[in-house]
Amino acid sequence: MYVCLCNGVSDKKIREAVRQFHPQSFQQLRKFIPVGNQCGKCVRAAREIMQEELIQI
Numbered sequence: 001m002y003v004c005l006c007n008g009v010s011d012k013k014i015r016e017a018v019r020q021f022h023p024q025s026f027q028q029l030r031k032f033i034p035v036g037n038q039c040g041k042c043v044r045a046a047r048e049i050m051q052e053e054l055i056q057i
C-alpha cells in the first residue's frame with residue numbers, strides 16, 4: 001500500500017528502511033527515503049508505521 005503518493009513510497013519500503021537504518025527520529029528516516037517532503041499528508045501515517053516497526057526490532 002502506498003503511504004506517500006507524492007514520492008511513491010509504500011509501507012513496505014518504510015518498514016525496510018527502519019529495519020536497515022534504525023532511525024532515531026522521523027527526520028532521520030527521511031534522510032534514507034523520500035517520505036513526507038512534499039505535501040506532507042502522509043507524515044502521520046508514515047510516523048505510525050515507523051513506530052510500529054521500531055517496536056518490533
Ligand code: FES
Pocket residue numbers: 003004005006007035036037038039040041042043
Ligand atoms: Fe507524502 Fe505528499 S503524500 S509528501
